[in-house]
Amino acid sequence: MHLALLGNPNVGKSLIFNSLTGLGALVSNYPGTTVVLSQGSVCYQHEMVTLTDLPGVYSLEGRSGEEEIVRQFLTRGDADALICVLDATHLERNLYLFLQATELAVPVVLVLNMIDEAERAGISIDTDLLRSLLGVPVIATSARDGRNIAAIVPVACSDARTSYIMVHYDTHIEAAVAALTGIYPIVRPTAIRALQGEGEDPELLDSAASLAKEIEGAHFMTTAQIVAANRHHCARTITSQVERKGSPHKDVRVDALFTTAFPGIPILIGILGGILLAVFLIGTAIERVLVGAMSVLLLDPISSLDLPPLLHQVAVSIVLAIQAGFGIALPFILPFFIFVSFLEDSGYLTRAAFLTDRAMHRLGLHGQAIIPLVLGLGCNVPALMSIGTLPSRRERVIASFLVTLVPCSARTVIIAGVLAAFVGIIPALVTYLLVLIVVVLTGLFLSRVARGVQFGLILEMAPLRWPDPRDALTKAWMRVREFFIIAMPLLIASSIVLGLLHYLGLIKAFQDLIAPFSTVVLGIPPYAITALIFGILRKEMAPETLFILAGTPDLAAVMTPVQITTFAVMSVLFIPCISTLAVLVRQSGLKVTLLVSFYTLTLGVLAGAAIHLITTLI
Amino acid sequence: METSCGEDILEVLLCNEYEGRSPPDRGQLAHLLGKELEEITGSLVELSGSGAVTLHSDGTIALSMSGRTDARRVVQRHRVLQRFFYEMLGMAPDKASREACILEHNISDEAITRLGNYIQGAGPRGKERPGAYHNPPLPGTPCRTPLLTCEVGVTVRVAGIFDMGNIHRLLDLGIVPGEEVVIRRKLGNGAMVVEVKGCEVAISPGVADSICVEKT
Numbered sequence: 001m002h003l004a005l006l007g008n009p010n011v012g013k014s015l016i017f018n019s020l021t022g023l024g025a026l027v028s029n030y031p032g033t034t035v036v037l038s039q040g041s042v043c044y045q046h047e048m049v050t051l052t053d054l055p056g057v058y059s060l061e062g063r064s065g066e067e068e069i070v071r072q073f074l075t076r077g078d079a080d081a082l083i084c085v086l087d088a089t090h091l092e093r094n095l096y097l098f099l100q101a102t103e104l105a106v107p108v109v110l111v112l113n114m115i116d117e118a119e120r121a122g123i124s125i126d127t128d129l130l131r132s133l134l135g136v137p138v139i140a141t142s143a144r145d146g147r148n149i150a151a152i153v154p155v156a157c158s159d160a161r162t163s164y165i166m167v168h169y170d171t172h173i174e175a176a177v178a179a180l181t182g183i184y185p186i187v188r189p190t191a192i193r194a195l196q197g198e199g200e201d202p203e204l205l206d207s208a209a210s211l212a213k214e215i216e217g218a219h220f221m222t223t224a225q226i227v228a229a230n231r232h233h234c235a236r237t238i239t240s241q242v243e244r245k246g247s248p249h250k251d252v253r254v255d256a257l258f259t260t261a262f263p264g265i266p267i268l269i270g271i272l273g274g275i276l277l278a279v280f281l282i283g284t285a286i287e288r289v290l291v292g293a294m295s296v297l298l299l300d301p302i303s304s305l306d307l308p309p310l311l312h313q314v315a316v317s318i319v320l321a322i323q324a325g326f327g328i329a330l331p332f333i334l335p336f337f338i339f340v341s342f343l344e345d346s347g348y349l350t351r352a353a354f355l356t357d358r359a360m361h362r363l364g365l366h367g368q369a370i371i372p373l374v375l376g377l378g379c380n381v382p383a384l385m386s387i388g389t390l391p392s393r394r395e396r397v398i399a400s401f402l403v404t405l406v407p408c409s410a411r412t413v414i415i416a417g418v419l420a421a422f423v424g425i426i427p428a429l430v431t432y433l434l435v436l437i438v439v440v441l442t443g444l445f446l447s448r449v450a451r452g453v454q455f456g457l458i459l460e461m462a463p464l465r466w467p468d469p470r471d472a473l474t475k476a477w478m479r480v481r482e483f484f485i486i487a488m489p490l491l492i493a494s495s496i497v498l499g500l501l502h503y504l505g506l507i508k509a510f511q512d513l514i515a516p517f518s519t520v521v522l523g524i525p526p527y528a529i530t531a532l533i534f535g536i537l538r539k540e541m542a543p544e545t546l547f548i549l550a551g552t553p554d555l556a557a558v559m560t561p562v563q564i565t566t567f568a569v570m571s572v573l574f575i576p577c578i579s580t581l582a583v584l585v586r587q588s589g590l591k592v593t594l595l596v597s598f599y600t601l602t603l604g605v606l607a608g609a610a611i612h613l614i615t616t617l618i
Numbered sequence: 619m620e621t622s623c624g625e626d627i628l629e630v631l632l633c634n635e636y637e638g639r640s641p642p643d644r645g646q647l648a649h650l651l652g653k654e655l656e657e658i659t660g661s662l663v664e665l666s667g668s669g670a671v672t673l674h675s676d677g678t679i680a681l682s683m684s685g686r687t688d689a690r691r692v693v694q695r696h697r698v699l700q701r702f703f704y705e706m707l708g709m710a711p712d713k714a715s716r717e718a719c720i721l722e723h724n725i726s727d728e729a730i731t732r733l734g735n736y737i738q739g740a741g742p743r744g745k746e747r748p749g750a751y752h753n754p755p756l757p758g759t760p761c762r763t764p765l766l767t768c769e770v771g772v773t774v775r776v777a778g779i780f781d782m783g784n785i786h787r788l789l790d791l792g793i794v795p796g797e798e799v800v801i802r803r804k805l806g807n808g809a810m811v812v813e814v815k816g817c818e819v820a821i822s823p824g825v826a827d828s829i830c831v832e833k834t
Contacts, residue, residue, distance in 0.1 A: 058790035093792055093815040217704070217711060220697060221795060225779060228789035229796060232815075259803045259811060354820040358807045366822060391787070451640055456825035458787040461811060461818040 001049045002078055003156050006070070006101060007085035008094055009056030010347075010462045012113045014038075015143040016085060017053040018474055020153065037073070038478070044153050051153075052079065058460075060100045061193055061224075065388045074104055081107040081160035083152060088118035088125060088140065091243055095235035099167050102134075103189045107160035109137050111152060116142040122246020130242045135164040144468065167234045170226050172218060176211040183207065196224040255464055258351040268352050275339045276377055279332060283409055286331035287540075294323045310503060317499030321492040324538035325579075329480050332409045336378035337476035345467035345475070350459055357457045363440065364398045364447025365390070366457045372399050376406035380580040381483050384587050398446045400588040404576045404596050405439045407432060410539035411572045418543050419568045423561045431569055438573070438603065486586065487579035494578045495537055507533070522570070522605070523612035524563050525550075532604075535571050536578055542571040562615045566608045574604035622723035623661040626651055628670065628689035629696070631681045641678040687827075690780060695722040698734045706737065765799075765829040766808050773800045774831035785828070791819050798834060 007013045021040025038053040054073060055066040073079070084101055086094035091112075101108060112125065131138045137159045141148040169177070173195065180191040184204050193199050194208035195215075212223045219226055258264050298319045307315060343349050349371055357367030369390060376383035380403055387399045407415070412432070420428035501507050507530055515526040527549035535542025546567065550558045559567070575581075575597050584593045630650045634642060644662070648655045662679070665671045670685030681689060696718045703714035768774055776797050779785060792815040793799065803811040808823035821829075 058787065062786040062790065064787075090816050093817055096790065096792070220701065221778070224786060224789055225794060229794040232792055232794055232797070256803075261805055350820065354809065354811065355805075357809050357820070357822050358805070361822070367820070457809070457820060457822035458785070458791065458825055459820045460791060461820055463818075 001044075001047060001157055002052070002080050003049060003083055003153070004052040004054055004073065004079040004081075005083050005085060006054050006074075006097070007056060007113075008058055008087065008097055009460070011056070011085050011087040011094065012143040013056060013085045014053055014475070015471060016111070016113065016141070016149060016152070017051065018471075019143060019146065019149055021051055037069070042153050044157050047157075049153060049157060058097060060097070060104075060189070061196060061198060063198070064391050074106070077106075079106065081109065081156050083109050083111055083156050085111045085113050088112045088115045089121055089123060091123075091125060092232075092235050092239040095238060096231050099165070099231050099234055100189070102136075102163040102165055103167070103192070105162050105187075107162055109139065109152070109156045109160045110134065112138060112140045113143055115140040116145065116147065124244045124246075126242045126244075130238070133165065133238055133241065136161050165234075165238070167231050169230045170215075170219070172215045173223065173226060173230070176208070176215060179211065180204070180208060192227060196222075196227060255351075258348065258464075259354060261355070264351070264355050268355055271343070271348070272352075272374055272377075275336070275343075279336045279339065279378055280409055280412060282335045283331040284413065287327055290330060291323055291327050294319070294326070298322075313499045313503040314496055317495040318492055320499070320537070320541075321488075321495035324495070324541065325484065325488050325491050327538060327540070329483055333379045333382055333483055334476060334480050336375070336409075337382060337479045338472060340375065340378075341472040341475040341479075342467050342469075345465075345472055347462035347464045350461045353457070353459055354461070362447070363402065363443030364450060365395050365402075365443070368457065368459060369395065369399050369402075372403050373406060376403040376408060378409055380404055380406065380408050380576055381487060381583050382479055384580065384583040385479070385482060385486075387587055394450050396588055397592055398443065398450055400584060400592050401446055401596055401599065402439055402443055404580055404584065404600065405435070405442060405573075407435045407572060408539070410577070411435075413540050414543055414568055414571055417540075418546075418555065418564060422556045422564050423568075427561075427565055431565075431572065434569075435572055483579075486583055490578055490582040491537070498534065498537060521612065522566060522608040523616070524566050524570075524608070525559070528559075528563070528567050532567070532571055532574055536575055538579075539571065539577050542567075562611065566611045569611060570604045570608040573600060573607055575600050623653075623658060624665050624670075625688075625692045625723050626719075627658060627661055627665060628681065628685055629692050631671065631679065632686065632689035632693060635681065635686075641674070641680040643677040643679065647679060691727075692722060695725060695730050698730050698737070699725070701737055702733055763831050763833070764827050765801075765810075765812070765831050766823055766826040768801050768831065770801050770804050773798055773834050775799075775834050776829060777832045778830040780828040780830070785825070788821070788825065788829075791815075791817065793819065793829065799831075 005013050005017055017038060017040065020042055037055075040051050040053075042049045042051055052073070054070045057064075057066050057070050059067060060071055060074065061067065074082075082101055082104075084098045086098060098108075098110065110130070112127065112130075115125075118125065125140070127138045127140050137155050139148055139151050139155060141152070143149060168174070169192075173192070176195055177188060177191045180186065180194060181188060184191075184201070184207075186194075186204065190199065190204075191208070194201075194204050195212050197205065197209065197212065199205050199208075215223055215226070221229075258267065299316065302312065302315050302319065305312075340349075343352075352374075353367035353370050355367070356370045360366050360369050363369075369387075371389075372383045372387045374383075375386055383403045383406070384400065387396050387403065390396050390399055415428050415431055419431055498507075511526045511530050514529050518524055518526050518529050528546060531542050531546035531549060534545040546555070547553045552558060555564055576584075581593055581597065584596060627647065630647065631641075634650065642650060644655060644658070647662075648658050651658060662671070662673070665685070666673050669682055670688055672680050672682050674680065696715075699718035699721050700711075700714045703709040703717050704711050707714075709717070763774070765774065765776075776793060776795050776799060778795055779788065779793070793812075797814060800813040801810055802813050802818060808826060809821070810823075810826055811818050811820050813819075
């Protein structure tokens, strides 16, 4: 038995999923795709029931990443029954997706979640009438206090039905659907999508386009508008029969503070700055302890084991990779995500997106992209994981570039630990500012050259609510686990390769080869280049390696301030770390990854050369 | 003739945008218009002089914000006229379109508004309307009030949406012709939060400009 949870964003779907499967749920690559879907299993009557949590969508049509994923999953027909989760406080709007789901002719169960909130708002819903209108089981639940959650799986396994409700489309649309399904071996939903210009079969799209053109000529509305209006009308008809409205929506006063330019924008800056500062302070403290402990507990014993040199090198490389993975994930990503999950659950992030929309437009993005960019300040890896939510390929490409340039906490550590410590606080601040300027300039440039149409912001504002700390923690933990699944294998592999290169003396050879270049063009000692290369593994490793190669933790004794500055600026701009690259390949493809690598490499080298050139001229 | 050529260019550029293709260069544009390159050069210079189109350094031509507004006006005039010829006078659709192409450049806004109202009053070939959702208002009358111009606290009804090929989310969230929305918040640049079906939706100024509304 395979069940899938379907619903709009913010209806408590994931909460239901978590409370049904527990924290042991597996986040796995969905077979045949590169998409990560949460899957878990539940035991019902001595049978294993697989449960898949689909990403939140508003529609089964449309071209956004999530909609594609959900559609792909549903058309594969893997799910034996769908659990449609609807927000009881917004029944009419939520029924829209449900009506689309019923067109797929899959057995469904309707879960009316947040029934407690609906009751508080004075909305009462006649579930019996809803059941008889739709012909499917209806369960009123409240995921927050666990009400009726236990009933979902048993009902879905034994009682799920195909709904007999059918949206009556405009007569022209119905005629066109009949014509299309008559000619081509397709089902009704495919025909309706084709009429809206969506689908894969070019021949079908051609015929659909000519039909659609006629319909649009008669209605002076696009087919997509007609279809959507018909569905909403059907949803309204149903809702008006089963729902008794409470008091009208009240404008929350706090919300007014968050969504006006003043004081909204100062509040936004305060919240983001506060989170960054907190994560940075917590992160560096934990990282020091963690990396130190690992060195003592793992690296030192290995050195004392007296292994054959090759084996020793491999063992050390593996430990270094584990150190790198944990050194980023636990101290920085986890606290950062706890904060962000809190913000997300509270509904604040959508307000931030609204406020920053205008500024983001300049960079060729829109408000929603504030989320990846802010995440990027903590760590690029989770930031890139979240760019899948952006609506167009163009925006995802631009965001890929910008996010990898955003100075993550590791790069901030370099600026603070090397520049501020050995050169001074002013150059450190200037460098940080410079990197941010590079981000903005890159955005301005890309927004001009990137292909594709720019989409405007259309974003539902999640209702403001006080987040449940347990949910936020769970969410943060799931994301950290995702990071481990993606980054860890790559980190270990690349660390071993780098270790072997070092063992075979190839890095030394490279260092000798690069020496003239590094001394003449960049003005830094060749071993600094080696340190930069190790920085690809984990950014903080660049200064650490440099200390070892320089033979002293007091850099000022062996390098001039200018050399230290060059090194710091280069390692900050240089190719992002290997974990970032791994996620980038998944999210945006190899081509964009190579472009980003090339761009950052050029940027780093040019910046280094420029500093050297200017200082020698002066 | 100069203005009509300019308006044709705007129209073609808008259609091109609507179909989601990348901006054309001069040659492609002339081809789309079915004209020679020399014929459109003068109008192009004039259009870029008035700021309606932007000539990019790579040779492509794109509509500016003001040019897009003008282009929409032309398309609307075209639609109203075409509909009048097709539905009221019973001409063949392609012929109606050709006639509309000729007349659209010289007709006044008032005449178009009145013609639009006339068509709307008569109904499409006298057929009965099954309900607000099945046949919403606004056939092709020029948009007098874009949502962008509405103030906070006002309740309006969506009359029509200019589909630039990127509004599926808008439709999914319930912003469809015939639906009532309340403007909840508005920033200085025109970005706004509207309430529809009990949910709040944030939209950027460009999107708000493409939604045509009427006061309730």
